[in-house]
Amino acid sequence: MRRMGHQVMGFLERDDARMIVRLAMRQRPEGDMLEVGALYGRSAILLGYLLRQGESLIVCDPFESHLRGGLWPGLSRTAFEENYLRYHKQLPDVRQCRSSEISVVPGSMSLIHLDGDHLLDAAQADVDRAIPWLAKGGLLVVNDFDLDARGLAEVARSTTKVAYRV
Numbered sequence: 405m406r407r408m409g410h411q412v413m414g415f416l417e418r419d420d421a422r423m424i425v426r427l428a429m430r431q432r433p434e435g436d437m438l439e440v441g442a443l444y445g446r447s448a449i450l451l452g453y454l455l456r457q458g459e460s461l462i463v464c465d466p467f468e469s470h471l472r473g474g475l476w477p478g479l480s481r482t483a484f485e486e487n488y489l490r491y492h493k494q495l496p497d498v499r500q501c502r503s504s505e506i507s508v509v510p511g512s513m514s515l516i517h518l519d520g521d522h523l524l525d526a527a528q529a530d531v532d533r534a535i536p537w538l539a540k541g542g543l544l545v546v547n548d549f550d551l552d553a554r555g556l557a558e559v560a561r562s563t564t565k566v567a568y569r570v
């Protein structure tokens with residue numbers, strides 16, 4: 405994600421971004437979107453561009469830079485919000501917490517992007533929570549499908565009826 409010389413650090417790859425956009429444009433039903441695991445905002449900014457009139461984007465992340473041994477320097481809610489506002493006029497609905505602490509209206513989400521805790525138990529819990537939140541025809545996008553040997557990818561593979569491969 406790059407604008408006016410500014411680049412947002414993150415893990416969303418160009419091909420994955422293209423695939424998400426293509427899928428969403430083709431078959432995303434009406435409804436809000438949710439992202440678990442926003443980091444500095446790269447994928448959330450992309451999702452923000454997919455919002456239609458009257459829809460909201462909920463973003464869930466504890467924004468704690470010390471998670472995973474300080475792997476994410478300078479990570480904070482403020483850093484995320486500043487990045488997001490470089491690309492969009494309005495902030496999304498930011499929930500600064502772990503995914504286990506949020507709840508949304510069942511059947512209301514047109515797209516859920518899971519990119520939070522990649523360890524097996526947490527990932528399984530995220531997928532289990534997400535499925536009932538999806539609207540009919542809603543998209544569950546699970547990041548790092550190919551990269552992780554275990555955890556999030558494993559959960560995605562065992563739930564192929566709902567997870568699209570991106």
Ligand SMILES: C[S@@+](CC[C@H](N)C(=O)[O-])C[C@H]1O[C@@H](n2cnc3c(N)ncnc32)[C@H](O)[C@@H]1O
Nearest residue numbers: 414415416441443446447465502503519520521
């Ligand atoms: C791989 S990064 C996300 C990358 C981001 N989607 C991007 O486009 O660059 C993982 C993020 O998940 C967040 N995270 C870790 N555990 C979480 C949890 N239990 N609930 C929600 N977010 C979590 C971390 O704070 C981190 O920001």
